Amino acid sequence: MSKKSDLKKASLPVNPDGDKATNVIREIMSASFTRVILSIVLGFAIGAIFMILFNEDVVATYETFFSNPGDTFMASLKVLADGYGGLLKGAIFNPEGRDLVAMFRPITETFRLAAPLIMAGLGIALTFRVGLFNIGATGQIVMGLAGATWISTRVDLPYGIHMVVAVIVAIICAALWGAVVGLLKARTGAHEVIVTIMLNYVALNFFTWLLRTPELLLEANGGGTPKSDPPADTAMLPTLFGDMYKIHIGIFFAVAAAFIYWLLMDRSAIGYRFKMVGHNMSAARAAGIKVESTFIWAMAVSAAFAGLAAANQGLSETGGITTSINANIGFDAITVALLGGNSAKGIFAAGLLFGAFKAGSPAMQVAGVSPEILGVVQALIVLFIAAPPLIKAFFRLPEPEVK
Amino acid sequence: MKLELRGITKRFGDLIANDNINLVVEPGQIVSLLGENGAGKSTLMNVLYGLYQSDSGQILIDDKPVDFKGPGDAMNAGIGMVHQHFMLIPVFTVAENVALGNEPTKLGGLMDVAAARERVREISDRFGFNVDPDALIQDLPVGVQQRVEIIKALSRDARVLVLDEPTAVLTPQETDELMAIMRQLAANGTSIIFITHKLREVQAVADRIVVIRLGKVVGEAKPTSSASELASMMVGREVHLSVDRAPLKKGDVVLSVDQISVRDDRGQLAVNDLSLELHAGEVLAIAGVQGNGQTELAEAIVGLRKLEKGSGKIVYKGKSVESLSVRERLEDFLSYVPEDRKKDGLVSEFNIEENLMLNQSYEDDRGAKFVRRGLLDQAALKSEAEQAIERFDIRTQGSKSLAGKLSGGNQQKVVLAREMSRPHDVLLVAQPTRGVDVGSIEFIHDQIMKERDEQSTAVLLISTELDEVLALADRIAVMYRGKIVGIVPADTSRETLGKMMAGVTA
Numbered sequence: 001m002s003k004k005s006d007l008k009k010a011s012l013p014v015n016p017d018g019d020k021a022t023n024v025i026r027e028i029m030s031a032s033f034t035r036v037i038l039s040i041v042l043g044f045a046i047g048a049i050f051m052i053l054f055n056e057d058v059v060a061t062y063e064t065f066f067s068n069p070g071d072t073f074m075a076s077l078k079v080l081a082d083g084y085g086g087l088l089k090g091a092i093f094n095p096e097g098r099d100l101v102a103m104f105r106p107i108t109e110t111f112r113l114a115a116p117l118i119m120a121g122l123g124i125a126l127t128f129r130v131g132l133f134n135i136g137a138t139g140q141i142v143m144g145l146a147g148a149t150w151i152s153t154r155v156d157l158p159y160g161i162h163m164v165v166a167v168i169v170a171i172i173c174a175a176l177w178g179a180v181v182g183l184l185k186a187r188t189g190a191h192e193v194i195v196t197i198m199l200n201y202v203a204l205n206f207f208t209w210l211l212r213t214p215e216l217l218l219e220a221n222g223g224g225t226p227k228s229d230p231p232a233d234t235a236m237l238p239t240l241f242g243d244m245y246k247i248h249i250g251i252f253f254a255v256a257a258a259f260i261y262w263l264l265m266d267r268s269a270i271g272y273r274f275k276m277v278g279h280n281m282s283a284a285r286a287a288g289i290k291v292e293s294t295f296i297w298a299m300a301v302s303a304a305f306a307g308l309a310a311a312n313q314g315l316s317e318t319g320g321i322t323t324s325i326n327a328n329i330g331f332d333a334i335t336v337a338l339l340g341g342n343s344a345k346g347i348f349a350a351g352l353l354f355g356a357f358k359a360g361s362p363a364m365q366v367a368g369v370s371p372e373i374l375g376v377v378q379a380l381i382v383l384f385i386a387a388p389p390l391i392k393a394f395f396r397l398p399e400p401e402v403k
Numbered sequence: 404m405k406l407e408l409r410g411i412t413k414r415f416g417d418l419i420a421n422d423n424i425n426l427v428v429e430p431g432q433i434v435s436l437l438g439e440n441g442a443g444k445s446t447l448m449n450v451l452y453g454l455y456q457s458d459s460g461q462i463l464i465d466d467k468p469v470d471f472k473g474p475g476d477a478m479n480a481g482i483g484m485v486h487q488h489f490m491l492i493p494v495f496t497v498a499e500n501v502a503l504g505n506e507p508t509k510l511g512g513l514m515d516v517a518a519a520r521e522r523v524r525e526i527s528d529r530f531g532f533n534v535d536p537d538a539l540i541q542d543l544p545v546g547v548q549q550r551v552e553i554i555k556a557l558s559r560d561a562r563v564l565v566l567d568e569p570t571a572v573l574t575p576q577e578t579d580e581l582m583a584i585m586r587q588l589a590a591n592g593t594s595i596i597f598i599t600h601k602l603r604e605v606q607a608v609a610d611r612i613v614v615i616r617l618g619k620v621v622g623e624a625k626p627t628s629s630a631s632e633l634a635s636m637m638v639g640r641e642v643h644l645s646v647d648r649a650p651l652k653k654g655d656v657v658l659s660v661d662q663i664s665v666r667d668d669r670g671q672l673a674v675n676d677l678s679l680e681l682h683a684g685e686v687l688a689i690a691g692v693q694g695n696g697q698t699e700l701a702e703a704i705v706g707l708r709k710l711e712k713g714s715g716k717i718v719y720k721g722k723s724v725e726s727l728s729v730r731e732r733l734e735d736f737l738s739y740v741p742e743d744r745k746k747d748g749l750v751s752e753f754n755i756e757e758n759l760m761l762n763q764s765y766e767d768d769r770g771a772k773f774v775r776r777g778l779l780d781q782a783a784l785k786s787e788a789e790q791a792i793e794r795f796d797i798r799t800q801g802s803k804s805l806a807g808k809l810s811g812g813n814q815q816k817v818v819l820a821r822e823m824s825r826p827h828d829v830l831l832v833a834q835p836t837r838g839v840d841v842g843s844i845e846f847i848h849d850q851i852m853k854e855r856d857e858q859s860t861a862v863l864l865i866s867t868e869l870d871e872v873l874a875l876a877d878r879i880a881v882m883y884r885g886k887i888v889g890i891v892p893a894d895t896s897r898e899t900l901g902k903m904m905a906g907v908t909a
Contacts, residue, residue, distance in 0.1 A: 269764045269774040276761065279752045285707060286739065286747040287762035288730030 036339065036346075038391055039384035040353075047377035048080055051369055055079040083369035090363025091356035101244055106359060108240075108247040114355025115250040116309040116329050121336035121347045122261045123305030127192075129265060129342060130298040131278035136181055136196025138330025139203035140174040140303040142323070144310025146207050147173030149217055149321045152231035152314065162234040166315055167253075171307035177203065178303020182296030192299075200330070208323055219320050228321040237315045250312040254351070257308055262344040264301070274298050306330070335382050354378065404430055404465060404481055404562035406451075406594060411460035413446055420446040421457070422618040428563060433585055433595045435609035437602075439637055439840045440811055443618040444598050448565050451596075452484050453477040483556025484565045487572075489548050493541035497534055498523050501555045526554050530587055545692075546577035553584070563594045570604055574692050575869060575901030582608045600637075600841075602630040603870070638841045646848045646874050649856040653877070654683030657736075657861040658704075658829050662715030664885075665696070665703045673699035675885035676714070681829065684859040686851070687890075688866060688876035692904055696885035697865045698742060701833050704863075705739050706732050719829070733762050734769050738822035740815075742833035742865065748818040751807030755799060756788040758806045759821045769826055791820035796846060812843025819850055830854050833865040844871075851875060869900060 052058050058079055061071040089096070091110045097103035120137045127134035148170035151157075157165055181199060184190045210217045211226035219229045237248040265271035277284045277294045284291055313325050336354055340347030357378060361371035384391045406428040413421040420443045428434050438444045449455045451462060453471030461468050464480055471477045474484075491500050502519035509515045523536035532550045540548060549569060556564055566585070570578045585595055585608055599605060605612055605626070612624040614636045624633055634642040658681040667673035673696040681687050689697055702708035704717060706729040716723050719736050733739065741747035749758050760773040772783050788802035795816040799809060806814055815835065822830065832851065836844040852875065854860040866872050872879055873893065880890045881903035888903045 263778075267778050269766065269777055269779060272757070272760075272764050272779060276750055276753070276764075280746070280750045282746045283748060283750050283761065285729065286705065286741055287764075288728065288733045289764075290728070290730075 035391055038395055039381050042384055043377045043381035046380055047373050051079050051083050051373055052076040082367040083364055086364040086367035087360035090360035108245040109359040110356045111251045112247040113358040114351045115254040116312045117332055117336050117354050118254040118348055118351030119257050119309035120306045120329050120333035121351055122257055123302040124333050124337035125347055127302045129278045130274045132192050134196055134302055136199055137306045137333050139200035140177050140306035141310040141326050141330050142203040142207045143177040144170035144174035144307035145314045146210055148311050148314035149228050152235035153229045159234045166235045167311040170311035171304045174307025175300045175304040179296055179300040182299030186292030186295050230318055230320050231315055235315055248316050258344040258348050338382055406563050407463040409461045411450055411457045413450055413457050419618050424620050428594045430594055431589050431592045433589050433608055433610045435597045435605045435612045437605055437612055438615035440838050442615045444615055478559050481562040483561025485552040487568045489552055491540045496537050496539055497551050498536040501558050522558050526557050545572045565596045567598045574904045602633045634841050642841055646852055648852050651877050652684045654859055656680045657683050659718045664711035664714035665699045665708055667699050673885050677887055679880055681861045681863050683861045685877040686855050686862040686864055686875050688864040688872040688879045689882050690872045690879050691882035693867045695882050697882055701865055736828045738825055738827035738830045740818050740822055740832040744814055744818050749806045749814055754803045754805050755817055756784040756802050758817050759787055795820040811838040812840045815839050830860045830862045
């Protein structure tokens with residue numbers, strides 16, 4: 001870069017356009033790899049402090065802290081080993097397992113739980129790149145679930161085809177629901193944050209109503225609780241290792257989704273136009289791009305990824321389907337998308353991390369450490385990425401070049 | 404009051420915006436600070452005005468060092484600044500604006516309106532400003548608003564007045580009036596630091612000319628220096644300010660705008676019943692002071708702005724185009740260089756390659772070559788970018804450099820490369836050299852003339868820079884308050900054009 005352009009930059013304001021939320025997302029998305037890793041480290045470190053401060057065994061040693069500080073120290077170490085050790089045991093490998101199958105179960109659980117987070121995270125990231133702040137993955141997943149559940153419980157189809165149809169219907173239902181957001185924004189200028197939040201409620205209550213209505217989705221001989229029949233065997237996602245593990249082909253869907261996302265956003269003309277609109281709507285207009293229809297398409301494609309996550313959930317549940325099966329994936333996916341930045345790879349990795357959290361949390365609880373700590377760690381990680389000065393101050397990173 | 408800047412150095416991270424700058428301004432002197440965009444003029448003035456703290460160096464007033472922690476300190480020390488964008492409140496009167504922040508008060512803390520009014524009248528009379536203290540700012544022409552800014556500074560006993568690009572918003576007549584005011588202030592002992600990149604004005608008014616390049620003072624020039632001498636000093640190499648042109652080969656009418664009206668973002672009629680005809684092989688320039696509807700006219704032609712219902716039409720080769728989308732117009736005949744390249748012409752976060760296909764990302768576009776079966780053709784993009792870098796002399800580390808990291812001139816060359824490489828019959832270029840370094844101006848002007856001479860393109864040039872209009876145009880249409888005041892030949896005098904820019908029919 002020439003020196004002159006440096007000088008020029010210095011005299012210009014950083015961001016001439018774009019609304020605040022979008023700028024924040026941009027800031028988070030542009031976080032360097034180092035910053036993400038440091039944020040994760042710091043998140044775990046502060047999580048450790050919480051564990052120690054609030055653990056009963058450690059608290060018990062406070063009385064004797066001045067006479068015997070070693071006790072407090074040892075108790076603290078034990079809590080940490082139990083807690084994070086439990087996390088590892090629950091999420092990666094359990095050396096205390098009864099047999100080999102049990103020993104390797106944790107890692108399969110991590111992958112199983114990561115899959116929907118990755119799929120929905122990809123969808124959210126896509127909208128971020130178009131400059132939209134989509135917090136409607138929950139609603140989109142729920143609509144996808146409605147579609148998947150209808151096909152899997154009320155339609156008879158041959159083995160294999162049934163599953164494929166259910167997946168496709170889930171994707172279509174979610175995509176249509178997402179397109180509504182884009183349509184409202186394009187036609188009326190309604191802000192997508194408000195629209196998606198409200199549509200989440202609409203979708204959840206609509207799904208509950210479906211599940212309550214005997215002619216629609218309510219289970220056979222069902223009572224007052226909104227719950228469907230279990231999906232037909234023909235519609236279930238096949239498991240990978242038979243009955244040995246719960247993990248099913250959903251993880252392959254997640255890999256495929258990540259590849260499609262990469263191809264779409266980094267290699268295709270459509271993704272190029274999505275990004276153009278996200279970076280500079282005004283220039284996109286001047287280049288002849290129809291910004292409004294881009295919003296509609298982007299929301300639909302984003303929601304399609306959420307629909308895949310819905311299929312993953314709805315077609316792997318052996319019990320009946322209830323609204324709780326969306327399992328907060330819609331919101332966790334926002335965090336995954338932010339943590340993973342723009343890239344398919346990043347989102348895949350972030351999804352695995354959060355999958356590990358989900359898989360490990362029961363083991364932590366067994367170890368006597370409150371699993372809510374993990375929620376705190378998750379939130380802190382994103383907080384640190386979102387507030388770069390914090391992490392810079394903490395690790396005394398060098399000042400970045402003036403932008 | 405004598406002002407001295409001694410060894411001022413200001414760094415932003417790794418880059419040095421001001422490198423050991425020395426500047427002495429004697430009482431009653433007009434010192435012109437001449438330099439390209441990004442040379443460090445504004446940084447230096449912000450240091451002087453207390454907005455930035457210098458990393459090293461001193462400011463001395465009457466040989467005594469001073470330390471400015473903020474603009475308040477600078478003002479108290481007698482330094483006044485007139486910013487390029489006025490800091491006035493439109494719904495307040497002149498007197499109220501001048502008093503703001505420095506209100507004369509009566510007993511009980513009430514504002515002494517009479518005293519404020521009197522102060523404005525006194526200064527206005529002393530220098531012949533002819534400003535009514537009771538007028539609302541929003542009712543005043545830009546040139547008068549600028550005088551209010553100067554009165555504001557003088558009312559705080561400014562002995563050194565900094566004028567930052569003061570003529571950018573003025574008509575040639577208003578510019579002449581401002582220069583008269585500057586001379587009179589200087590005669591009364593006020594020192595003036597006049598920041599500009601317009602050589603003509605520097606030659607006309609400055610006692611001394613200090614040239615800054617890449618953050619350093621590269622030397623002083625005499626006011627008698629020629630324009631090309633000054634330009635060469637600014638740029639650091641030989642510069643030719645005249646444009647070579649072939650004799651006019653005017654073809655048929657390609658684009659005609661027939662009685663169109665367009666509203667601006669606030670719903671005001673910005674283009675009012677305007678008509679013009681553009682021939683192949685000519686450069687028709689639209690001259691005028693910024694904000695007289697030029698932007699809206701351009702956007703209407705591109706299709707970004709709707710014509711007022713029931714108002715006229717835009718015709719390309721006998722075919723009405725109002726119903727065509729932006730994309731269809733770009734496809735069919737139009738290349739468009741928008742006036743605000745950062746907002747409309749480029750995506751800063753995209754690299755040069757990606758910016759070159761901004762309006763060619765559809766596979767069925769005419770001449771599209773970057774997309775195959777829905778996927779981007781990386782190799783084609785790269786080779787296109789390399790050719791553009793070569794042909795348009797884009798100074799960059801490579802085709803993957805982000806557009807936002809390029810200098811203004813190089814960004815503009817990327818836009819030109821894209822628009823000129825696409826098939827087109829009409830080239831609409833707005834403010835092609837705004838914020839562009841002198842060296843690139845030369846190149847860009849040559850490229851525009853090449854379009855006219857070699858491609859027989861119909862060029863519609865919108866520019867507020869009279870020098871640019873005179874250098875490039877075959878015919879000049881002067882625009883004022885949404886209307887064409889008149890269309891005159893290219894050899895029309897500056898004075899006549901200036902009058903027309905103020906709305907006087909030729």
